[in-house]
Amino acid sequence: MPDRNNAARILACTIVGICACAANALSGEVTLRAKNGDFEIKGELAAYDQNKYTILSTSLGSMSLDASRFDCIGSNCPSDAVAMRTEAAPSDVPAGPTSISISGSNTIGNQLMPSLIDAYAQSTSKTLTKVVSPDGLDVEFKMSGKDGKDEGAIALHRHGSATAFADMEKKVSQIGMASRRVKDDEVQKLAAIGLGDVRRPGSEHVLGLDGLLVLVSPQNPVVSLPMETIAKIFSGEITDWSQIGQPAGKIDVYAPTKESGTFDTFESLVLKPHKFELTPNAKRTANHAEQSDWVAHDRNGIGFAGIAYQRNAKALNIVSTCGLIAPPSTFSIKTEEYPISRRLFLYTGGEPRDPVARGLLEFALSHDAQRIVKQSDFIDQVPETASYESQTSRIAFGLNAAPLNFDENLMNAFTSDVRSAQRLSVTFRFQSGSYELDNKALADAKRLVELLQSDTYKDKTVLLAGFADTKGTFSINRSLSLHRAQAVLAVMKANGLSHRQAKIAVKGYSELAPVSCNDTEEGMQLNRRVEVWIN
Structure with missing residues (x-):
């Protein structure tokens, strides 16, 4: 649409x-x-x-x-x-200790989910005994109370995102882990067994975010690389720095082992979209810090790691197809504007009936769990701020827009509105042609309300700035962008925001100051947004 x-x-x-x-x-x-x-x-x-x-x-x-x-x-x-109850009737709730199953992504299941299970058990005063399968992909967490009595078990199966939906379809898993969004055919299969649309609120949950840095030595003069060039380097199609206009030198490729969730992320976001595989000449290690140090000491080296492992290496900017430059930072990953980033999902068929599954899910989505997300080397969803100056590159890029996609007076108004403000990492995104907030945006609205209720923000002015992609006319998109900002405000009020707690303005800026190229659906999705600016 x-x-x-x-x-x-x-x-x-x-x-x-x-x-x-x-x-x-x-x-x-x-x-x-x-x-x-x-x-x-x-x-x-x-x-x-x-x-x-x-x-x-x-x-x-x-x-x-x-x-x-x-x-x-x-x-x-x-x-x-x-009362019309949506949870199971008492007769449907399992009596006594039960076992639940969690299946899917190795990226989530390798470290993050075990850490969440352990923290959940501690929060409920349970003791865990862990039994790991010979191949390491299956783990059973047996729970016991303070008196030593059996309190049930949690089975964790880490065989890839696709198995999350296959196991849910077989009704052998209550929670699915996925480092990608559920596909249309998977949605249909799960609906056919009575789970409804698992993309709906209450079934699709964003646990955290993932972002990778492309690293080179501080002695390497390169600053930015296009995504396709990065893919060609790591596949071995480009083997010398002179092939991309840099001083000559054979490129040394470093990478994590294939079992690593970090490699899985890089492969899915960089290599596979360009139909490449990692070069067999890559030097690989399971130690991310070691790989980063190898790159830092090798002028001709290049590698990639989670943002927590930059250490002494230099992180490169990513250049999009239209020339928009994305610097790497936790902020740009939280706004989802950094190209090598993705969401980490948990899926359920609504609220789980089993009390352990329900309790674990609630804990995993709580504010306390975001600390564990960060400790597991992923990106948490706790809001942070960035200065106007950090946003000037994409504002400058927006000044190059075609006349049909630009209004000088409105651009001047936007820069005037935000020049003395700070942008919050909370960014709301929408479906094409609508102001339908996605599930992450609905959860972010609650986070934003909680933030604005704190003493730090009680005297601040908040601007909800709406934007659109380049489909349609500039004037219609300006109206649509304003409606999007108004929709965010309505959802915030529905989550308890009072006009006495914050001074909020809503404005629409149409297609201005894009954060991504408008030449793909993924890029347009990023540009259909509402930004939050604090002054």
């Missing part, structure tokens, strides 16, 4: 696909009014479990709202005695 589609069409299919789910509404229309009186939302009540309302709104889509913060108004509001 192009960005030029009209607002009426947009309103028909908003935040989480109201067109698809309105027919399945379970009750009549109600009004949910925030107890502070600042916000209310009308729609079909889909579910209520005494803790949360799930409402289907024609303006905001499907939303889960904290029942303690909202009053339900209308004849269709449920009483506690007739």
